[in-house]
Amino acid sequence: MVVAELADEDLDGLFHALADTTRRDILRRCVRDEPSVSRLAEVYPMSFAAVQKHVAVLERAGLVTKERRGRAQLVHTDGDALARARRALDELEAAWRGRVERMAGLLGQEGGR
């Protein structure tokens, strides 16, 4: 077993949030910048309400957070969720690199070329 830190519900949210092109695009913009919901709404050919819904999905998945500043609602990424995903995969990679090395060691010991 390899220790995973993400619970199934977290995964469901993460998958769902990332399964949509617009949401992935919103996420990319939020990494680079801290756009307001209104500004995001200008970018996509959809209503303000629709963009707001996409942001809400990302928010529930823990990928972004909203912050009210004056009259604007600024959206910024929650790097933690992305970092958690990366860390989980890094752990898995490290564990399996170790296993592959040990496999090679065994093959060497036992007459593998």
Added chain:
Amino acid sequence: MTIVSVDKDYASLSLVLVAEFDAPIERVWQLWADPRQLERWWGPPTHPATVEKHDLAVGGEVAYFMTGPEGEQTRGWWRVTSVDAPRSLDFTDGFANQDGTPNAEMPTTTVEVRLAEHADGTRVAMRFGFASREHMDQLERWGAFEVFPQSVAQMDALLAATPDQEDL
């Protein structure tokens, strides 16, 4: 031995690792098929594995425990979902309670192993997923795997663009 490639897919939380070994395919297969060999590579040196049950048939189980430096034991299980010796093996790997029953509260990992003759040796492709089998099937039905590959590069670029997360 060479690790040919490691591909991480942040969107589907999976990892594909391809390695080549200078040994015949039947020999490499034995690393998985022989419990005595399996226990020599499964656990890290600090947590050697002991395989108690080993049935590489569809629906079959592998039961093992790993012993830590303080003598503490962590139990785990595999449930074999597909097998075709010496070319392929799919299983779900999870944590077990001290009595050996699967611990449903802990996440499971899916492992898909493919072996093929390559040059004078064997190429092994292993795919690891973080979700349950049901979850993977569900994702496939949605067509998620067609959507995700193209997003891998994007996600990598995205993650590379957040240097402040580097030390997390």
